[in-house]
Amino acid sequence: MSVRRLHSEQPESFAFTEENAAYLQKVIARYPEGRQASAVIPALMVVQSQEGWISRPAIETVAKLLDMPDIRVLEVATFYTQFQLSPVGRKAHIQVCGTTPCRLRGADEIISICKNRLAAHPFELSADGDFSWEEVECAGACVNAPMVTVGKDTYEDLTADTFNALIDGLAAGNPPAPGPQNGRFFSAPGNGDTSLTDPALYDGSAVGKYRAFDREELSPQPAAPAPAAPAPAASAKPAEEKPVPKAVEAQGQADSEKVPDQHKPSLLEAARGGKADDLKLIHGVGPKLEELLHKLGIYHFDQIASWNEMNLRWVDQHLGSFRGRALRDKWIEQSTKLTTGWRPSNKDGDKPA
Ligand code: FES
Incomplete structure (x- = not known):
């Protein structure tokens, strides 16, 4: 490893080209106010692409631009070998x-x-x-x-x-x-594949199968008795079941602690009377999550209020990247309150107990 010091011969000054200065302003704007120092590596990369190497005047210019002590920029420039500290070959x-x-x-x-x-x-x-x-x-x-x-x-x-x-x-x-440079594909075995050679491993057909095998064939579990059905909410019509979208179902199958489908709550094909409740009134639910709930067949507060714990867990595991919200934000309690006509004065500030 070479000793990394600034070059003995330094230019008098450094200035970004107009184009590079404008580009850097955009980079700096990506960071919150007061965090401009986060742009130090991109700024040094711009210096290097402009000059070929990092000089002391360039370090001082970057420090001033990002409101950092010179030594902090020097530390970064001398630490990473991607930054050249002396003039390098033109080509x-x-x-x-x-x-x-x-x-x-x-x-x-x-x-x-x-x-x-x-x-x-x-x-x-x-x-x-x-x-x-x-x-x-x-x-x-x-x-x-x-x-x-x-x-x-x-x-x-x-x-x-x-x-x-x-x-x-x-x-x-x-x-x-x-x-x-020897023709191999990235870091694939140089002499051809010697394991995992079954083409079916790469066509998608095996996705999720190992979990099913593990769960159902190796460790068969007797089905748990279904909990007593929750009493339907006063305003709820007989619930109709809606098939879970395939993508959502696939996500659920991939989860290691799957809640069996017997705990799937009653779902609707569409909002009753064509008008869904504003599920965004539930703390933690935004437009995207509301859309996902609609796809699952959940449109009304009284639907959620009628769930038991296992129903909630079943739904939660079908929330894709939002998984965990239903449990964390106590949707049943929130929805029960919302069915009474209560409305949060400040959606984000009024959290359930
Ligand atoms: S040892 Fe050369 S790339 Fe890691």
Whole structure:
């Protein structure tokens, strides 16, 4: 690992181009007021894309822009090897991974090529000024070792030949496609698949099957007696059952603690009289969740008020990404109150006890 210090020769000043300054304002605006410092890495990346490396004046400019002490920006710039602290090759700065897996798979040869073709030492510019290189620690592509990083791209599964071809391509402005250079698909087994070879594993037909096997064949459970049916609310019409949408049902089947369908509450095909209650009056229910409840067949407060605990749990597990809301927000209690005509004065502020 190299020592990371600012370059001995620094420019007088630094300024973002108009275009980059405007782009950075948009990036900074993504963060809450007072949290502009969160944009420090994007800002340094913009500096690097503009100048090729990070200078002291650039660090000071970024610190001022983000209202940070200079030292905080310096810490970030010197910590991450993605940031160059000295001028680099015009066409490419090649970061060669020299950590164990890459070493075992030929990083030595890659480094020798860098020394012979580009520059004798890391961070030295090539004679034509087009290239520079350095050795870095693991870049997270060990399974495709050896590898190098050039800007935002990684070139993996390198050999001497493919690395030389990469340098030729970069010099000609026509580098090969990033990724494995030996033709393999990402990090798939290099010599072909040796396990999980059944094509059915990848066509979607096996989704959820292992859970059914585990639940029903390995650990059969006698069906629990159904709880006494809740008394229908005064205004409730005989409930009609509505099939659960397939996507919702699939989500439910994937859950490990499935509430059996015998606990499915009475659901409706449509709102009674064509007018649903405003379910958004239930604390924690917004337009999206209300829409999902309608899809499930839930339109009225008295429906929810008539549920028992298991009905509530059944519904809750069919709420997709909203799972947990029904239990957390005590929908039965809220709805019971709403059936009496009570309305929250402030929907968000008036939570149930
Ligand atoms: S060891 Fe080289 S990418 Fe991890």
